Amino acid sequence: MTGAVKIRRAVIGLVTVAALYAFASEIGRGRLPDRVWLGAHYVENVQLLPTWRSLAEEGTFLIESGILPSSVAVSTRRVMLGLLLGSVAGILLGLLTGWAAHVESLADPWVTFFRYTPALALLPLYVVWFGYGEASKVLLIATNVAMITLLGAQHGVRGVPRVYLDAASSLGAKRWLRFRKIVLPAAFPSIFASVRIAAGLAWVTIVVAELIDARMPSLGYLLALSGAYPRVPSMLIGIATVGALVLAFDLLALLVHARATRWMGRAG
Amino acid sequence: MKRRRSLLWVLSLVALIATYALVARAVSRPDVLPPAQDLAGAFAALVGRGQAPAAGGEHQHHHHSSDQVDTLLQEGVTLQASLAVSTARVLFGLVVGVPLGILLGLLLGWSRRADDYLHPIYVLARSVPPLAFITYIMLWLGHSEAHRLIPIVYAVAVTAVIPTYHGVRDIAGKYVVAARSLGARGRLLLAKVVLPAAAPAVLGGLRYSVAIAWMTAVGAEMLMAENGMGNLLVGGGMWSSRLQTRSDPAVIIVGVLALAAAGWAMDAATRLVTARLTRWAR
Numbered sequence: 043m044t045g046a047v048k049i050r051r052a053v054i055g056l057v058t059v060a061a062l063y064a065f066a067s068e069i070g071r072g073r074l075p076d077r078v079w080l081g082a083h084y085v086e087n088v089q090l091l092p093t094w095r096s097l098a099e100e101g102t103f104l105i106e107s108g109i110l111p112s113s114v115a116v117s118t119r120r121v122m123l124g125l126l127l128g129s130v131a132g133i134l135l136g137l138l139t140g141w142a143a144h145v146e147s148l149a150d151p152w153v154t155f156f157r158y159t160p161a162l163a164l165l166p167l168y169v170v171w172f173g174y175g176e177a178s179k180v181l182l183i184a185t186n187v188a189m190i191t192l193l194g195a196q197h198g199v200r201g202v203p204r205v206y207l208d209a210a211s212s213l214g215a216k217r218w219l220r221f222r223k224i225v226l227p228a229a230f231p232s233i234f235a236s237v238r239i240a241a242g243l244a245w246v247t248i249v250v251a252e253l254i255d256a257r258m259p260s261l262g263y264l265l266a267l268s269g270a271y272p273r274v275p276s277m278l279i280g281i282a283t284v285g286a287l288v289l290a291f292d293l294l295a296l297l298v299h300a301r302a303t304r305w306m307g308r309a310g
Numbered sequence: 311m312k313r314r315r316s317l318l319w320v321l322s323l324v325a326l327i328a329t330y331a332l333v334a335r336a337v338s339r340p341d342v343l344p345p346a347q348d349l350a351g352a353f354a355a356l357v358g359r360g361q362a363p364a365a366g367g368e369h370q371h372h373h374h375s376s377d378q379v380d381t382l383l384q385e386g387v388t389l390q391a392s393l394a395v396s397t398a399r400v401l402f403g404l405v406v407g408v409p410l411g412i413l414l415g416l417l418l419g420w421s422r423r424a425d426d427y428l429h430p431i432y433v434l435a436r437s438v439p440p441l442a443f444i445t446y447i448m449l450w451l452g453h454s455e456a457h458r459l460i461p462i463v464y465a466v467a468v469t470a471v472i473p474t475y476h477g478v479r480d481i482a483g484k485y486v487v488a489a490r491s492l493g494a495r496g497r498l499l500l501a502k503v504v505l506p507a508a509a510p511a512v513l514g515g516l517r518y519s520v521a522i523a524w525m526t527a528v529g530a531e532m533l534m535a536e537n538g539m540g541n542l543l544v545g546g547g548m549w550s551s552r553l554q555t556r557s558d559p560a561v562i563i564v565g566v567l568a569l570a571a572a573g574w575a576m577d578a579a580t581r582l583v584t585a586r587l588t589r590w591a592r
Contacts, residue, residue: 051426059431078449090449147318151326158573159566160525162532166543167562171342243525246439250529253441254544269445277446285438292437 060094067091078272085272092275100275109259114283117252117261120176121244121291124183128244129237132188136195137229141221146196153192161186161243162250169255179251186247187240194236198229231303238295245288344560352560355379356389356542378545378558387542393568396527396539400576402459403523407466411519412512414467415474419482420504432471440464441529448534458530458538465526466519473515477508513584520580524573539569 070091078088089096104110139146139153164185168178202225210220252262261284268276334343344352356379418425418432440461447457482504489503531540543565545557 052430055427147315151323159570288437
C-alpha cells in the first residue's frame with residue numbers, strides 16, 4: 043500500500059520536472075538568444091534549452107552512429123579497471139594497516155599525505171609519468187579509489203568490538219582465524235560503503251581526465267566536442283548519460299550489498 | 311607504546327623523503343622525477359623568491375622542464391596567490407552550498423510527503439558530476455567566475471544533504487516520537503529536538519563537503535580558470551589546449567604538496583569546530 047503511494051508520488055515528481063522542462067523549452071524557443079559569446083568569439087545557432095523533440099532526434103543520431111555506445115564502452119571500461127585495481131589495493135592496505143598497529147604507523151605519513159590531496163591534482167603528474175592515454179587515466183582513478191577504500195577498510199577494522207576478539211581468543215581462536223571469521227565480516231559494511239563512494243568519485247575523475255585529454259571516443263570527448271561547437275543537445279545527452287551511468291553503478295552496488303549481507307538479517 | 315608509534319611515524323616520513331631523494335638521484339631524469347633541489351627551486355620561484363630552477367646552473371636537461379615555471383612567472387602566477395584564490399572558491403562553495411544542502415536534507419528528512427516527491431529527483435541530480443556541466447553553465451552565463459563557483463556549490467550542497475537527511479530521519483526520529491507524545495509541536499520540535507539530535511551527523515558530514523569542495527575547485531580550475539591551484543598545476547593555457555605544453559613535474563609536485571597542506575589544515579579546522587559545537591553530545 044505505502045509502496046504504491048511512494049511509487050506514484052515518485053512518478054508524479056519526475057513527470058512534473060519533465061513537463062516543466064518541456065514548458066520552459068517551448069517558451070524559450072525563439073526568445074532565448076541563439077548567439078552566444080564564448081570567451082573569444084560569438085557562436086551562432088545555439089539552442090540553450092533544446093526541446094524534448096530535438097533531444098530525442100540527437101539521441102537517436104548519437105546512438106545510431108555508434109558514437110554514444112562506443113563512448114560509454116570506453117569510459118566504463120576505464121572506470122571499471124580503475125575501480126578494480128584501486129579497491130583491491132586499497133582494501134588490502136586498509137585491512138593490513140587497520141589490523142597491524144606497527145604497519146599503520148609506518149604507512150600513516152603516506153596515507154595522511156594522499157588523503158588530503160585532491161585526486162584530480164595528480165592528473166598532470168600522471169600525464170608526465172605515464173603519458174596520455176589509458177595508463178594515466180586508469181591509474182588516476184585507481185589512486186583515488188584506493189585512498190577512499192583504504193580509509194573505509196581501516197575504519198571498518200577498527201570498529202570491530204574488542205569483546206568479539208577477546209571472546210574468540212579466549213575460546214582459542216588464532217590470529218588468522220579471528221581475522222577471517224570476525225574482522226572481515228564485521229568490517230564489510232564499512233568497506234562496502236567506501237567502494238560505493240569511490241565508484242561515484244571515479245566517474246567524476248574520469249570525466250575531468252577525459253575533458254582535459256579529449257580523445258576519441260569517450261564521454262569526456264563527447265562533452266568537450268559538443269562544448270566546442272557548441273551543440274547543446276549532444277552536450278545535455280552526454281551529461282545525462284554520465285549521470286545515468288553513475289546511478290546505474292550505485293544501484294548495482296546496492297544490489298550486491300543487499301545480496302552479500304543477507305546473512306546479517308535486516309533487524310534495523 | 312605511544313612514543314614508539316610516533317617514532318615509527320617520524321622514521322617513515324624520513325624514509326619517504328630519503329627514498330624519494332635517492333630514487334630521483336638514481337633515475338637522474340629531472341623531467342620525470344625532479345631532484346630535491348629542483349623542488350626547492352620551483353618552490354622559491356613560485357613564491358616569488360629567486361629565479362626559475364633552470365638558472366641554478368644545470369644545463370640543457372632543464373631547458374624543457376622549466377617552460378611551465380617561465381610561463382607561470384610571465385603570467386604573474388605565484389603559489390600563495392593561487393592558493394588564496396582556490397581557498398576563496400572553496401570557502402564560497404562551502405558557505406553557500408552547505409546551508410542549501412542542510413535545508414534540502416531537513417525538508418526531505420522531516421516531511422515524508424516531500425521525501426516521496428522529491429527524493430527521486432534529488433537522486434537523479436546527485437548522480438550528475440558537477441564538472442560535466444561546466445561548459446553548459448558557460449553557455450548560459452558567459453566566461454565568468456560563475457561557472458567555476460556553481461559546480462563547487464552544487465557538489466557541496468548535494469553532499470551535505472545526505473548526512474542531514476539521515477540525521478533527521480534515523481537519529482532524531484526516535485526523539486521526535488517521544489517529544490510528540492509529550493506535546494511538542496512545530497517550531498519547538500524542530501528547534502529543541504530535531505536540530506540538536508541531527509547536529510552531530512550534519513557536522514560530521516562537513517568533512518566530506520570540504521574534501522569534495524577542494525576536488526571540484528581544482529577540477530574546475532584545471533578545466534577553465536586563469537588563476538587558482540588547478541591553473542598552476544596545468545600551467546595555464548586556454549581550455550582547449552590545456553596540458554598540451556610540456557609540464558614540469560617539479561611545479562606539479564610543489565602544487566600537490568601545497569594542496570595537501572591546505573586540505574589538511576582545513577580538515578583540522580573543521581574537526582576542531584565540529585568537536586567544539588558537539589561537545590554536549592559526548
